Amino acid sequence: MTDEPSNKPFPTPLKIRGRAHARPRHPPAGDGRDADFCQTCAFADVCLAVGYGMTELNALHCLVEHVGPFRSGEYVFRDGDPFRSIFAVRAGTVKTSSVDHTGREQVLGFHLPGEVIGLNAIYPDRFPCNAITLEKTQCCRFSFPKISALATQMPAVQRHLFRMLSKEIGTAGSLAGDHSADARVAAFLADLSERYAARGLPGSRFHLSMSRADIANYLRLASETVSRVLTRFRSIGLIDIVERELVLRDPPRLRDIGQDLLRG
Amino acid sequence: MTDEPSNKPFPTPLKIRGRAHARPRHPPAGDGRDADFCQTCAFADVCLAVGYGMTELNALHCLVEHVGPFRSGEYVFRDGDPFRSIFAVRAGTVKTSSVDHTGREQVLGFHLPGEVIGLNAIYPDRFPCNAITLEKTQCCRFSFPKISALATQMPAVQRHLFRMLSKEIGTAGSLAGDHSADARVAAFLADLSERYAARGLPGSRFHLSMSRADIANYLRLASETVSRVLTRFRSIGLIDIVERELVLRDPPRLRDIGQDLLRG
DNA sequence: GCAGCCACTTGATCCACGTCAACGGCCGCG
DNA sequence: CGCGGCCGTTGACGTGGATCAAGTGGCTGC
Numbered sequence: 014m015t016d017e018p019s020n021k022p023f024p025t026p027l028k029i030r031g032r033a034h035a036r037p038r039h040p041p042a043g044d045g046r047d048a049d050f051c052q053t054c055a056f057a058d059v060c061l062a063v064g065y066g067m068t069e070l071n072a073l074h075c076l077v078e079h080v081g082p083f084r085s086g087e088y089v090f091r092d093g094d095p096f097r098s099i100f101a102v103r104a105g106t107v108k109t110s111s112v113d114h115t116g117r118e119q120v121l122g123f124h125l126p127g128e129v130i131g132l133n134a135i136y137p138d139r140f141p142c143n144a145i146t147l148e149k150t151q152c153c154r155f156s157f158p159k160i161s162a163l164a165t166q167m168p169a170v171q172r173h174l175f176r177m178l179s180k181e182i183g184t185a186g187s188l189a190g191d192h193s194a195d196a197r198v199a200a201f202l203a204d205l206s207e208r209y210a211a212r213g214l215p216g217s218r219f220h221l222s223m224s225r226a227d228i229a230n231y232l233r234l235a236s237e238t239v240s241r242v243l244t245r246f247r248s249i250g251l252i253d254i255v256e257r258e259l260v261l262r263d264p265p266r267l268r269d270i271g272q273d274l275l276r277g
Numbered sequence: 278m279t280d281e282p283s284n285k286p287f288p289t290p291l292k293i294r295g296r297a298h299a300r301p302r303h304p305p306a307g308d309g310r311d312a313d314f315c316q317t318c319a320f321a322d323v324c325l326a327v328g329y330g331m332t333e334l335n336a337l338h339c340l341v342e343h344v345g346p347f348r349s350g351e352y353v354f355r356d357g358d359p360f361r362s363i364f365a366v367r368a369g370t371v372k373t374s375s376v377d378h379t380g381r382e383q384v385l386g387f388h389l390p391g392e393v394i395g396l397n398a399i400y401p402d403r404f405p406c407n408a409i410t411l412e413k414t415q416c417c418r419f420s421f422p423k424i425s426a427l428a429t430q431m432p433a434v435q436r437h438l439f440r441m442l443s444k445e446i447g448t449a450g451s452l453a454g455d456h457s458a459d460a461r462v463a464a465f466l467a468d469l470s471e472r473y474a475a476r477g478l479p480g481s482r483f484h485l486s487m488s489r490a491d492i493a494n495y496l497r498l499a500s501e502t503v504s505r506v507l508t509r510f511r512s513i514g515l516i517d518i519v520e521r522e523l524v525l526r527d528p529p530r531l532r533d534i535g536q537d538l539l540r541g
Numbered sequence: 542g543c544a545g546c547c548a549c550t551t552g553a554t555c556c557a558c559g560t561c562a563a564c565g566g567c568c569g570c571g
Numbered sequence: 572c573g574c575g576g577c578c579g580t581t582g583a584c585g586t587g588g589a590t591c592a593a594g595t596g597g598c599t600g601c
Contacts, residue, residue: 179399
C-alpha cells in the first residue's frame, strides 16, 4: 500500500513535512489503542496526507464506526445485502466469497488488517459476495455516502478512493492466468507475506487463518493439490509449515516461482 | 433477428495500407456527429443525468479530446506509459494486454464502443498494459486530473467514476474461476453480445474483430481449443460462424452454458 | 504464376491436475 | 471411554485441454 516512487511530488511524501502545526495526529476521538490500529489502516495514508488540516482529519474520524468484535465464522456482510458502507479490517482476517449456481463456494479473497473490503459493491449497489471472518475480527465501517461527500471536499480522500479501487482491478485479475499449481501457491504465500510486511507485521513467519480448502478454492485448485505442493515446498526447503504456522525460508525463490501472478 | 448493417460503426475493415493522415489527428470536439457517438458512450449516463445543468455538460465536453482515427494494430497507450488520461472507445475495438516475464502476451480484455479503458492505471500511476486497436478506431481522451477536479464539483461525475471502477473489479475477476472451455467460450460470446446490445448495436449478429489466438489468449485456452469449441457450437446449432462473422442462434442456451462466468 | 506467410482447422498424443479413496490426528460430545 | 466429524496428507487413476503436427485457403510480394 505504500506509494510507488513514480509519482512523488516530493522526495519523501510520507514523512510529515512542514512541522508548523506540531499537533497530535489523532484528535480526541477514541482511546489510545485507536492510534495503533490506524497506523496499519488502509486510510492511514489519507490521514497522514491531510495531517495539516485538523478539520478533515476530524471528518474522517467522525464518520468511522467500529464494528465487532466478530468471532470466527461470522458475517460482516452477506451477498445481496444493500450496499451502504465499505469496511476496513482492523484486526483479524476476513474471507470474501460468493456461491455459484450449483451451490459451490467461490473464494474471492482474504483480507488482512488494514485492508478495505466492499469496493466491488459500489456498482451493483449490493454486496456481490459474503464477507466471513476467519478468526476473531474487528472492522471499521465507513458510510459510503458520507465518505463520498467527504471526497468532494477533500481531494486527498477522493484520490485515495480512486487509487484503492484501481488497485483492486489489478489484483482481481491476477488469478485469471493459466498458471501452474506451484506458481499459484508460491504467489499466494509471497503475496500474503508482502501484505503482512506492508502493515508492519512479520512477513516471513505468520499464521494461516484459512483452511487448505479455502486456499485451494481461492487458487482454483483441489485441496489435495495445495497439500501436495506445500509438502513439496517444505521438502525442498522453501518453507516450514506445521499445521497452519508458516515460515518462509526462501522468499526470493518463492516470489520467483510465482512471479507471473505477482505483477501489479 | 435480422441484422442492421446501418448500425455498424464501420463496415468490415479492409486493410488500409500506409497512407499519411492529411487531416489533424485531434479534431476539436463539437461537430454534429458527436451526438451520435455520445449516445453510446460510457459517459452518456452522466451527460444525461446532469442534463439539466448546461454548465456541467459543457465542462465535460470541454475536457474531452478526440484521438485517432487509429488504424488496426496501433497503440492507444503502452505498458509503462505515465498515466495522465483515461480513454473511451468511440468506434472500433481495442485490445488491452500485457507481456509476462517470458515475453508472452496476456490479453486482458476487448473494449467496444462506449467502453472506458485506463482505469486500472490510476493506482500504479502508469499504464499496466498496452492498448492496441484491432480495427480502425477512434477514442475520446479525458485528462484524469481534470475529470477528477470536475468530480469534486459534480457529484454525478464522481459517482459515475466510482461505479465504473467498481464494475471493473467484478469483471476483472470473472475469468479467474476454473471453468470448462465450453463455458468460457459461451460466456465470451454471450458477454460480447450483451455489450453490443447495451450500446444499441445488434447483439446476435456481429463481427469478431479479434483473432482466434487473441480470444484463446484472453480465455486462457489454446487457440486450437477455441477453434474446436466454435465448430462444435456450430454443429449443434448454437451459432453460425464463417470467418469472423458470427450469428448467435441460441443466446439463452449460450448464456446458460457460460452462466458461472457471467455473474455480475 | 509462384513462394511465403498467416489464420484457422483437424487429428494424435501427452500430462498436470482433478477425482476418488484410504488413513491418521484432533476435538467435542455423549 | 468410544464415537463421529473435520482437517490434512498421501496414493492410484482418469481426463480435459495443451502440445505437437499436418493440411487448407487466403493474401502479399516478387
